[in-house]
Amino acid sequence: MKAWRGKCLVVDLTRGLIKTASLPRRLLESFMGGRGLGVKLVYDLAPRRVDAYHEDNVIVLSTGPLTGTKFYGSHRFAVVSKSPLTGTIFDSSCGGEWGSQLKAAGLDALVIRGRAKALSALIIDEGEARMVNVEHMAGLSTVEAEAQLQRDLGREFRVVCIGPAGENLVRMACIRAGEGHVAGRGGLGAVMGSKRVKAIAVRGSKSLEVHDEEKLRNLCLLAFKRLQSNPITGKALPSLGTSFLLRLINEHRMLPAYNYKQPFFEGSHEISAEIFKSSFYKRRKGCPNCPIACKRLVEVDGVEGSQPEFESLWALGPACGLSSPKELIELTWLCDKLGLDTISTGATIACAMELTELGLLRPGVGWGDSEAMKKLLVDVANRRELGDLLAEGSRRLAERLGKPEVSMNVKGLELPAYDPRGVYGQALAYATSNRGGCHLRAYMVAGEVLGVPVLLDRRDPVGKAELVAFYENFFAAIDSMVVCKFLALELDEEVFAEALKAATGLPFTKASLLEIGERIYNLERLFNVEEGFSRVHDTLPERILCSPDAPPLSDMLKAYYAVRGWSEEGVPSEDKLIELGLPGERVEV
Incomplete structure (x- = not known):
């Protein structure tokens, strides 16, 4: 087969077994890879009605036929499992270099089932895999865990990992795949945590054969011209990143504020894309082989990191009544280190703020209180005090306090930044x-x-x-x-x-x-x-x-x-x- 490897790595943590399995051509032609392949594998391998944290649940990390090729935007992979937040099947797409490295290691996908006896990391080196005990890494942030593994194994390894939130089974824990790259929603980081897998490091150097390299190159040239001529992919995203949406959506009265109590935010001008560009911007950054390069690096107090994306800005900002760009950068970075999905976490805090306002949550948290939010993020990730309640997500929080209507969710997943009333x-x-x-x-x-x-x-x-x-x-x-x-x-x-x-x-x-x-x-x-x-x-x-x-x-x-x-x-x-x-x-x- 061209573009596919036709192989997946299967890890049974309970039995301590690792094997390579073939992926039938018909399966790949029918479901392609990435999300589709992951969905098919989870559908077939995970028992129905099994709890997302049960060892019989499976989690799949899967590449696609374009992953690792020269086609634009293809350095990605998908993570698929049953969500502990929603109970639905769930996938999350993630950028960076990890997916391309898995493909270069000779694999299309990774299937993990069972539960390790102790906190572990999976090391995949050129297709050969082993589990190692990493109990000494318990509690490390995602940034610290990645750095530790790259020191131990080599900087050429690419790492996906969870933070304290995943280890503590926070229902909106995410999986980080390097600076600015996250499989964010649905609590899939908590599924990794339930299996006691702290990280997966991969290195590969196998070349990938495609059917027609010249045609693929010509398609890239065509795509480049079209993307550059488009006002969004050629101007707005490269110039301002996804945060360009904030002012636009607010002008349409579709930017929900204060936990969806109103469809606009009066402080939006204080956290606009232009403010970030003029006050914090350092340089652009993109995924490998991407002409859009939508990501932005910013600097706060001498520390450099990723600029918050539009959804993160909204969830930790207008949704919670906060309009300080510096505080929003720091809150987003903290979520990233702790391994928390910014959308569900911000929306859950907004829900808690309204419950506090209603007198149902004591001690609670007030609108726009950034210092209280920072403490709360750490408490959520470590399931301490009030954070333990919020770690369950907004639906369970609101139901527990007898006000389910205060949670802005569909099927348990908190709504994002576009007000459906508009x-x-x-x-x-x-x-x-x-x-x-x-x-x-x-x-x-x-x-x-x-x-x-x-x-x-x-x-x-x-x-x-x-x-x-x-x-x-x-x-x-x-x-x-x-x-x-x-x-x-x-x-x-x-x-x-x-x-x-x-x-x-x-x-x-x-x-x-x-x-x-x-x-x-x-x-x-x-x-x-x-x-x-x-x-x-x-x-x-x-x-x-x-x-x-x-x-x-x-x-x-x-x-x-x-x-x-x-x-x-x-x-x-x-x-x-x-x-x-x-x-x-x-x-x-």
Whole structure:
């Protein structure tokens, strides 16, 4: 096979066994890699209704056919498991160099099952793997853990690791893959922690053979011209990073503040992208072989680090009533070191702030209190005092205090920075997302606000069901190649199909690409249905639905299910499953 390795590493921590297994060609052609391959492996290998922290749950780290090639935005990998925060199947896409190193070590994926007897690290060197005891690394931050392993093994090793939050099974613990690169949402870092895996270090040097190197290079030249001419990928992101969105979304009255109590933030001008650029900016940074280079390095008190992304700015800023750029940088860095997802953590703190305001949380935390927030982050990661309550996420926190409506979540996942009262397509995408309240299953903001590829009426529900289903399928395919979604702000499915064709030699087309995405999305839905999820969970928070400008969600869901070929309860029909070949031949590794 070209572009794929056809192999995965299987680690059984309970039995102390490590083996290499073959990945059938049919499996890779049907699910591609990355998210799709991970979803199929988790669906087949993890028992239904198993607790996310149980040793029988599995976690998969998976590359795609474009990972490690010269195609732009392809130095990525996916992490897939059952989420301890939502109970759904969950994937997270991550950039950096770790995925390319796994591919260079001769592997497409890594499957981890069981539980180690003590805190351990997995070392993969040119495809050979071993487990080592790292009890001496207990409690280390993600930055410290990475540095320690690179000192011990060599700086050429790339490391994914968890911080104290993952070790302590905080339900929004993330996985860090180097400076500025995080598999952030859904608590997958806590799944690693439940298996007592502190880190995975990998080194590889095997070359990757593709079908048509020249065609892939020519596609990159074409993509470069298009990306540079696009006002977002060619100007806004390279110049300001994702934080350019903050002022724009606020101007549209779609930037929820104070735990979604209002749709705009009066202090947004104090934390705009321009403020960060003028006061803290040092230089641009990008993933390997990326012409967009959207990441920014900033400096505070002589210390350099990543500038907060838009979602982090919002979750720790407007959502919590905070408008200090310096404090937001420090809070974001602290989350990164502790191994906490900034979105769910910030949203959970915002929930706690409202519960404090209601007199239900004592001692609590007040709006915009950055010093209290810093202490709370450390307490959350270590499950101390009030932090132990917040470590469960906003849904469980609010339910415990008898005010479930104060948690702004879908399926247990805290909503991100786009208020669905102002953007109806995104509202439907939140409700139908297989992983919960997420803007990246179908980024409808692109058309409804940014005008990509064309500007849509953001409060018109007509036609949104078809568009949401299309983007859910398209993005499932993108996450399985694995490439960065920012490319899709300019490049269409035809370009990606040609890139896959050049890499693998297989006859990918626009239609076959979208069919793979649809297959993946339906298998995720099938997993969730078997876990007890149904139409009742495809909803939005009460605060949204009771608003005068609430989206007509019930009618939109009905249209969406019809487009999907699902029942009125949101269950994939037998005909749809047969059409997509699902659930497919069971994978045994």
